[in-house]
Amino acid sequence: MNPIQTIVNASPIPFNIYDKKTNERLFSGKKFEELLGYTADELNAFAKKKMIEIVHPDDLEKSASMDGELNASKEGEHVEKVIRLRHKKGNYLYFQIYCSVYERDESGKMASCLGFATNITEQIELQDKLKQATDVIHQMQYSNSHELRGPVSNIIGLVKMLDSTGFMFEHQRNLVKTLCKTVHQLDKVIHNINDLGNSAQQEPEEPVVV
Numbered sequence: 078m079n080p081i082q083t084i085v086n087a088s089p090i091p092f093n094i095y096d097k098k099t100n101e102r103l104f105s106g107k108k109f110e111e112l113l114g115y116t117a118d119e120l121n122a123f124a125k126k127k128m129i130e131i132v133h134p135d136d137l138e139k140s141a142s143m144d145g146e147l148n149a150s151k152e153g154e155h156v157e158k159v160i161r162l163r164h165k166k167g168n169y170l171y172f173q174i175y176c177s178v179y180e181r182d183e184s185g186k187m188a189s190c191l192g193f194a195t196n197i198t199e200q201i202e203l204q205d206k207l208k209q210a211t212d213v214i215h216q217m218q219y220s221n222s223h224e225l226r227g228p229v230s231n232i233i234g235l236v237k238m239l240d241s242t243g244f245m246f247e248h249q250r251n252l253v254k255t256l257c258k259t260v261h262q263l264d265k266v267i268h269n270i271n272d273l274g275n276s277a278q279q280e281p282e283e284p285v286v287v
Contacts, residue, residue: 091172091194094125094179099145100125112196114165131171133161133198147178159197161273169203217270234259 091109093102104125110117113131123130132140139158140235149220155177172194179191236257 091196093192093194095124095192096149097189100127103189109194112164112170113162119165128162131163133163136160141178143174144187147176147190150178153177170196171198173197201236232262233264236260 091112092104093109093196094104095101096103097156102121105117105120107117110120115123122213128140129137140160143156143158150156155175157176158174159171160174163169175193175195176190178187179189200285243276
């Protein structure tokens, strides 16, 4: 077996070398086949059509731009994209694709390219769940600021006015003091939720290379 093919087969990361004149996979490991559920022959057929049949429609333009970027790349540089590929079952998986020029022809144009693909579907899904949770916090913050904070401030003002009057009996004053303490506790909770929303909004998100 060719030494390169041996390395490709042993790699835990999907690893392909493409002939850019024919779009054939010169070397490819089984990991890519396992991740997407296709046979080697099926993936070879897709490769000849530049994977158009399994690339997500919204990522076709991004995928098509890779050859131009690789041709313009310098020695040692690589092109990095996040592209969705369709699993044989029909669902799409997110892959972080790293490609570099493997060989160039006499004119300096790319003759073959080396590609690695890392399945980042789980990370993307977790990132989406985090965003949804943050959106809920922001909505709570908005509700606190606009729907609760105003009425609570009004109650605090009224309680202060009642507390300053001199015609109440002692038990009435005790009730006002209890109300004052309770409304201030509620106001503190509102501020804490707003602070939590501000903290969530300020925390930097891990960038996903596209």
